[in-house]
């Protein structure tokens with residue numbers, strides 16, 4: 001494992017991170033210090049590489065936690081955003097709990113020190129093996145997605161002689177006003193059960209020998225940038241909890257899901273503290289514990305992807321292309337959602353900006369990080385930084401074209417360490433026979 005101790009002062013390379021109520025432990029310093037550090041890391045581990053700043057994650061967690069103001073709560077870090085072991089371990093050390101969406105994520109959470117009763121398990125199509133193991137582990141809650149799944153969990157729990165703690169994932173039919181590919185709270189989406197069906201299903205759960213209904217769960221989408229849909233979803237589950245309480249079904253927690261957006265392009269987003277205060281305001285008179293499942297807001301702004309310019313080309317009447325050594329294999333978001341990420345050269349050259357497409361090396365036309373973007377002059381060999389990739393970057397990377405997975409580095413104070421080395425081609429091929 002490579003380690004580095006740098007001479008440069010502690011710094012944040014993300015100047016726009018909002019620290020909310022709690023000051024980040026690293027403050028922004030001169031751009032040359034930030035560039036020197038990334039340059040140093042890139043020379044040590046090669047590009048493309050992911051680089052995360054622990055201080056930014058700590059500050060984001062502290063902001064959410066503090067905003068609850070003592071109201072009973074649990075922050076379940078959504079591992080799907082970034083389940084690299086060192087990142088999950090960092091969140092665990094901060095006092096987070098965990099939200100897992102597969103058995104793999106459950107096992108990563110356990111390995112990183114979470115107890116089973118700190119883990120909620122969500123998933124729209126849990127396999128028999130997943131249900132069996134989730135039940136045997138005694139997780140804090142299995143979030144139930146359908147009447148059929150309710151039945152399957154009950155059967156497995158009865159067979160194991162236990163009562164599984166379950167929460168019902170309700171679909172409130174609320175438009176999260178996010179990208180359609182990451183919206184989940186409309187009736188037309190595959191997630192959860194319609195909220196008007198929920199009381200009957202809670203009665204059913206309460207009647208089953210193998211089930212203990214402990215909560216209601218809602219998650220209406222991701223990268224949500226307005227408060228209203230989140231408030232409405234919270235109010236809907238609180239109203240449900242009151243109705244259930246009137247029938248004698250007492251829940252323990254309301255899981256409001258994740259979804260809080262971050263500002264990729266500088267436009268306004270919901271303030272994380274205001275978001276939490278809104279959830280608490282909606283829930284307070286129920287007295288129930290509030291759980292949230294944030295992913296992006298905790299780790300997104302903490303990560304950059306460092307990549308090298310491998311070609312610059314332009315023909316008469318055609319676009320100017322800056323080709324970099326990272327592509328949709330390392331970062332899927334632009335290709336999948338047309339997502340915007342700030343991109344800048346690590347060191348600024350003299351000269352005017354020109355309009356370019358910044359593209360990867362993959363043989364797909366969707367393999368572009370930016371189109372028609374004003375960009376300073378760059379030359380082959382220059383380092384380029386893609387911002388806000390701590391969430392859904394490395395976690396969604398893949399090995400198309402037999403491209404080994406990129407390394408990941410964690411900066412902590414004035415030190416950095418490799419938390420995942422670059423995959424080798426031999427490792428990539430190790431599962432195969434000729």
Ligand code: LLP
Nearest residue numbers: 078219222223258259260293294295296392
């Ligand atoms: N809880 C559940 C049940 C979820 O499905 C998700 C995200 C989260 C929590 C965390 O949401 P967050 O706080 O990170 O918004 N790949 C997409 C995002 C997909 C999100 C899927 N579910 C992207 O790159 O934007």
